[in-house]
């Protein structure tokens with residue numbers, strides 16, 4: 426297999442199968458869902474980010490009956506299956522297909538693995554989806570899928586015998602995890618292939634986690650209270666069903682991310698910097714825990730508006746600045762901070778199940794680039810920390826180069842950096858699991 430799956434795709438024009446008029450699809454049909462999901466998967470395989478493509482697709486396809494839940498499930502599921510569909514299609518496609526058709530085949534294969542009891546419906550609907558995209562090629566799609574069906578069990582057995590397709594992650598990713606976590610690497614990969622849990626943060630200014638749990642139970646929402654006060658829902662639900670969400674009693678935030686504000690431990694009256702703040706989940710959490718003078722920095726202006734929206738819903742306030750946190754000349758008034766939250770940009774390999782496009786978009790060579798960027802942000806931020814002040818370094822990565830080795834290199838560069846224990850441990854590697862995503866935390870104090 427090539428470095429990136431999808432090697433048997435061709436530009437949309439390559440084989441459009443002539444000029445037959447495309448057959449329209451019923452908006453609420455499985456064929457429509459397969460077609461839209463196939464186009465989204467094709468866009469990601471071509472290097473586009475899923476969130477933007479999904480928003481773009483929703484703006485373009487406005488029929489009210491489209492089952493966007495199904496489209497999303499099929500798209501995310503297919504992308505989580507990294508490499509499986511391509512490994513199979515590679516055996517059946519003699520020539521590349523237009524990208525969207527290739528996408529439909531990938532989605533159809535994913536669905537066949539999930540719901541083999543519906544195999545014939547899936548094939549029929551995928552052929553209709555193909556006919557709507559490229560009428561002249563529906564025979565090819567039909568032939569490929571029926572061939573796959575004929576040899577299905579043998580194909581799946583073969584997929585499960587190869588690490589990349591069994592574990593549904595790129596080879597380089599598997600190698601990195603295996604080297605850093607000899608005992609846990611398979612569990613980390615397995616967690617990355619699951620549906621993410623939904624967790625809520627209780628606004629401690631309004632209610633206790635126990636009271637929050639009771640409020641949810643009254644609304645018929647089953648949840649568990651985790652040891653950091655996060656509420657993990659048994660089943661994800663839309664925010665408009667969460668009582669008091671719009672008035673700021675709850676926020677949606679992964680339970681692993683809810684350690685950040687606790688471990689930075691803000692105290693009333695302190696000057697705090699949240700250096701990479703959007704969309705503002707951790708900013709808000711810090712403000713819920715103490716009355717602090719908080720500066721929230723964010724490089725991306727569009728994302729910075731989300732901090733504002735979040736704080737407004739929660740009735741909280743901070744100084745929000747759009748700036749590169751490393752460009753001190755531009756934003757820093759020279760007054761040091763008591764505490765800094767450095768939730769730096771990273772590979773996001775710990776949250777891959779929420780963003781399965783990451784597996785397709787990232788390259789092994791991106792990781793040292795992220796590490797270099799993180800190092801320069803850390804070095805700049807360290808200058809703004811008061812002697813005796815603390816900085817919490819956070820990533821949502823599971824790669825050592827961005828985590829443990831990053832902090833080891835930082836401490837080697839800064840003789841005034843003291844490693845502080847977090848709950849009696851020198852660092853916290855929060856591995857992704859059933860209740861939360863994957864994070865890394867290290868706490869550093871500046872020598873007085």
Ligand SMILES: C[S@@+](CC[C@H](N)C(=O)[O-])C[C@H]1O[C@@H](n2cnc3c(N)ncnc32)[C@H](O)[C@@H]1O
Pocket residue numbers: 682700701702703704705706707708722723724725728748749750751768769770771802
């Ligand atoms: C991991 S996210 C932060 C999540 C946020 N702390 C929260 O809990 O909601 C990293 C953020 O840093 C921003 N960012 C990246 N480079 C930056 C820089 N040089 N200065 C400030 N913000 C930056 C990104 O746009 C992104 O919004």
